[in-house]
Amino acid sequence: MADTVVTECVSEQAEKNVNVDLGSRSYDIRIGRGLLETAGSEIATLLPGARLAVVTDETVAGIHLKPFSASLTAAGLDHTVITVPAGESTKCFREFEHLCDEILAARLERGDAVVALGGGVVGDLTGFAAAAVRRGMAFVQVPTTLLAQVDSSVGGKTGINSRHGKNLIGAFHQPAVVLADTAILDTLPTRDFRSGYAEVAKYGLLGDADFFAWLEDNWKAVFAGGVERDEAVARSCQAKADVVAADELESGGRALLNLGHTFGHALESAVSYETERLVHGEGVSIGMMLAHEFSERLGLIGQDTVERVHKHLSDVGLPVHVQDIPGQLPPAQTFMDIIAQDKKVSRGALTFILTRGIGEAFVEKDVDPALVSDFLREKLEL
Amino acid sequence: MADTVVTECVSEQAEKNVNVDLGSRSYDIRIGRGLLETAGSEIATLLPGARLAVVTDETVAGIHLKPFSASLTAAGLDHTVITVPAGESTKCFREFEHLCDEILAARLERGDAVVALGGGVVGDLTGFAAAAVRRGMAFVQVPTTLLAQVDSSVGGKTGINSRHGKNLIGAFHQPAVVLADTAILDTLPTRDFRSGYAEVAKYGLLGDADFFAWLEDNWKAVFAGGVERDEAVARSCQAKADVVAADELESGGRALLNLGHTFGHALESAVSYETERLVHGEGVSIGMMLAHEFSERLGLIGQDTVERVHKHLSDVGLPVHVQDIPGQLPPAQTFMDIIAQDKKVSRGALTFILTRGIGEAFVEKDVDPALVSDFLREKLEL
Numbered sequence: 001m002a003d004t005v006v007t008e009c010v011s012e013q014a015e016k017n018v019n020v021d022l023g024s025r026s027y028d029i030r031i032g033r034g035l036l037e038t039a040g041s042e043i044a045t046l047l048p049g050a051r052l053a054v055v056t057d058e059t060v061a062g063i064h065l066k067p068f069s070a071s072l073t074a075a076g077l078d079h080t081v082i083t084v085p086a087g088e089s090t091k092c093f094r095e096f097e098h099l100c101d102e103i104l105a106a107r108l109e110r111g112d113a114v115v116a117l118g119g120g121v122v123g124d125l126t127g128f129a130a131a132a133v134r135r136g137m138a139f140v141q142v143p144t145t146l147l148a149q150v151d152s153s154v155g156g157k158t159g160i161n162s163r164h165g166k167n168l169i170g171a172f173h174q175p176a177v178v179l180a181d182t183a184i185l186d187t188l189p190t191r192d193f194r195s196g197y198a199e200v201a202k203y204g205l206l207g208d209a210d211f212f213a214w215l216e217d218n219w220k221a222v223f224a225g226g227v228e229r230d231e232a233v234a235r236s237c238q239a240k241a242d243v244v245a246a247d248e249l250e251s252g253g254r255a256l257l258n259l260g261h262t263f264g265h266a267l268e269s270a271v272s273y274e275t276e277r278l279v280h281g282e283g284v285s286i287g288m289m290l291a292h293e294f295s296e297r298l299g300l301i302g303q304d305t306v307e308r309v310h311k312h313l314s315d316v317g318l319p320v321h322v323q324d325i326p327g328q329l330p331p332a333q334t335f336m337d338i339i340a341q342d343k344k345v346s347r348g349a350l351t352f353i354l355t356r357g358i359g360e361a362f363v364e365k366d367v368d369p370a371l372v373s374d375f376l377r378e379k380l381e382l
Numbered sequence: 383m384a385d386t387v388v389t390e391c392v393s394e395q396a397e398k399n400v401n402v403d404l405g406s407r408s409y410d411i412r413i414g415r416g417l418l419e420t421a422g423s424e425i426a427t428l429l430p431g432a433r434l435a436v437v438t439d440e441t442v443a444g445i446h447l448k449p450f451s452a453s454l455t456a457a458g459l460d461h462t463v464i465t466v467p468a469g470e471s472t473k474c475f476r477e478f479e480h481l482c483d484e485i486l487a488a489r490l491e492r493g494d495a496v497v498a499l500g501g502g503v504v505g506d507l508t509g510f511a512a513a514a515v516r517r518g519m520a521f522v523q524v525p526t527t528l529l530a531q532v533d534s535s536v537g538g539k540t541g542i543n544s545r546h547g548k549n550l551i552g553a554f555h556q557p558a559v560v561l562a563d564t565a566i567l568d569t570l571p572t573r574d575f576r577s578g579y580a581e582v583a584k585y586g587l588l589g590d591a592d593f594f595a596w597l598e599d600n601w602k603a604v605f606a607g608g609v610e611r612d613e614a615v616a617r618s619c620q621a622k623a624d625v626v627a628a629d630e631l632e633s634g635g636r637a638l639l640n641l642g643h644t645f646g647h648a649l650e651s652a653v654s655y656e657t658e659r660l661v662h663g664e665g666v667s668i669g670m671m672l673a674h675e676f677s678e679r680l681g682l683i684g685q686d687t688v689e690r691v692h693k694h695l696s697d698v699g700l701p702v703h704v705q706d707i708p709g710q711l712p713p714a715q716t717f718m719d720i721i722a723q724d725k726k727v728s729r730g731a732l733t734f735i736l737t738r739g740i741g742e743a744f745v746e747k748d749v750d751p752a753l754v755s756d757f758l759r760e761k762l763e764l
């Protein structure tokens with residue numbers, strides 16, 4: 001019996017907490033298995049008496065809405081459910097208008113809250129609507145994908161896509177709390193989990209060599225679930241929280257988080273965001289490889305470092321070469337045009353995240369476009 | 383000759399400056415005749431090298447765009463002009479999307495700026511687009527109506543209307559500078575100037591008895607233009623800036639600025655925002671009268687105070703009774719429904735701005751709806 005009690009205590013303590021330190025906008029990210037079932041009491045404690053609009057998509061609703069809703073009801077939280085279509089195309093002006101209207105139709109007042117139950121698409125769209133309705137409603141994130149748990153739900157970036165590019169319209173709007181139930185990830189298709197894992201590996205590569213080494217040893221356990229998964233999510237959230245706390249509105253250091261993303265976004269754009277060919281984390285994986293190879297080209301790192309990154313990303317099953325993307329790719333000049341219109345461009349100079357070693361990424365604001373162009377041409381012709 | 387030089391110096395010094403103190407988001411409101419002609423150099427000093435998207439409406443463009451654009455060109459500022467339709471219906475999702483797209487199509491980057499040249503509609507829509515594009519572009523306000531100069535361009539509230547009500551979708555987004563050219567107001571129709579004046583009088587009524595007394599003595603000169611007008615605009619901006627600095631995100635004291643606005647908005651809504659029947663300032667004028675009469679009903683002020691407010695608002699030609707609105711009005715219950723859906727409602731309790739005398743308004747968060755309903759019924763049946 002004593003053993004059982006101890007196990008339960010360990011299990012209780014296994015819930016992890018990461019604080020995002022942003023002064024009056026500070027909040028906690030809670031990480032652990034089964035948080036969906038205790039979400040109601042967590043939210044009721046934080047926002048007593050609040051009425052909620054729960055926004056989710058059709059896919060997530062089918063799997064997770066019932067237990068989540070039951071948890072809210074058990075905690076006495078009156079709530080309306082708003083379902084949006086699944087998929088990236090939901091991050092558009094039309095759905096934004098629709099969602100704002102639905103939140104207002106639910107007659108939420110100041111002091112009430114909007115909850116995003118879903119992946120990055122639901123979180124980004126819902127967060128922007130929460131920021132805009134009445135110029136700012138309280139917002140709760142319940143991310144249901146690994147990508148959302150370690151990336152999009154941390155840091156307050158919300159937004160929709162425009163015909164000029166992804167995430168070009170939005171707001172910085174911090175949540176009141178993030179509840180990351182890692183048991184939910186058991187239901188994710190492997191490809192989706194792997195895509196999120198690219199961002200986990202990114203945190204090691206950009207600033208924490210120990211974490212990257214830990215991932216090399218423990219990635220199988222992270223994929224399988226259990227304490228290693230919680231540890232990986234918590235360390236990722238902590239890494240992002242540290243960067244965000246130092247640069248909430250992305251005026252400087254936050255750009256580090258874009259390691260692999262300039263190339264990655266260009267690849268996603270080049271395949272017109274066709275997820276059959278490439279999902280975000282796959283683009284990031286190839287993008288991180290390109291960032292390391294480009295750093296090697298510039299003499300910043302050795303071939304051994306490139307090979308180590310290559311091995312780990314390949315081991316987990318992520319694509320590492322542009323040739324891993326099925327189908328035809330456009331020529332290098334198209335990529336250069338996409339990169340030039342990328343929102344991380346500043347006054348015409350190309351900004352890239354380069355690296356001096358595992359865990360030693362840095363922001364280089366003055367990269368010669370000709371060097372990038374030559375490098376890409378070569379990679380595309382391999 | 384000496385006299386002439388002195389006069390010129392006085393004229394130079396007549397430009398007034400109000401600082402809105404919001405920490406890292408602080409900015410200046412410059413007030414004076416002829417600022418449109420010097421706007422280019424002001425902006426170039428503040429945002430060196432910035433490219434601009436100038437947003438204006440068809441009416442304003444016809445009168446003020448040419449000198450403004452010439453001033454920008456003279457200062458070496460590269461700029462694109464985006465024209466939106468004039469009128470309140472422009473504050474909608476469709477125009478918001480269109481404007482965001484146009485700003486992106488102009489290929490503005492971080493560090494560039496969006497400029498609103500127009501009245502409240504242009505300022506509110508443009509400010510929200512500036513807040514949302516790339517999650518926040520620098521923003522400059524060049525308000526061309528008295529209402530915009532003393533109210534909507536101060537304080538960072540931006541937004542559009544939803545089918546559920548006015549200004550229900552938006553952002554707090556502070557400008558980098560506000561340039562209020564008081565000579566522009568010479569071109570305003572009297573009714574528009576008068577409507578803006580209701581907000582000027584409001585600042586006296588809510589917190590500055592001396593200013594209200596000064597207005598009673600000087601309102602004709604304010605209408606005629608000249609130094610009194612600049613003084614009235616500057617004192618109004620200062621009054622709003624003080625309230626905003628103490629409560630940027632409207633969690634408390636900023637509600638004082640709503641003196642006359644709960645009733646006023648209900649009246650505007652009741653006439654379906656038909657500006658032939660009622661414009662915003664006229665609603666505010668009647669609303670301020672109602673707020674004073676309701677305060678008298680509650681025993682907070684005497685009849686003499688009500689009469690003094692009545693006299694001044696009537697003197698300047700503003701409507702003071704609901705009966706001054708042409709056409710039929712709905713019954714009291716309709717007004718109560720509108721007030722209940724007003725965004726200033728908190729958890730079902732009615733919040734009103736009441737007063738204990740000229741310059742002594744206060745926020746009362748717990749007004750009995752039955753008292754309001756009885757009061758309105760009586761006023762509507764007069």
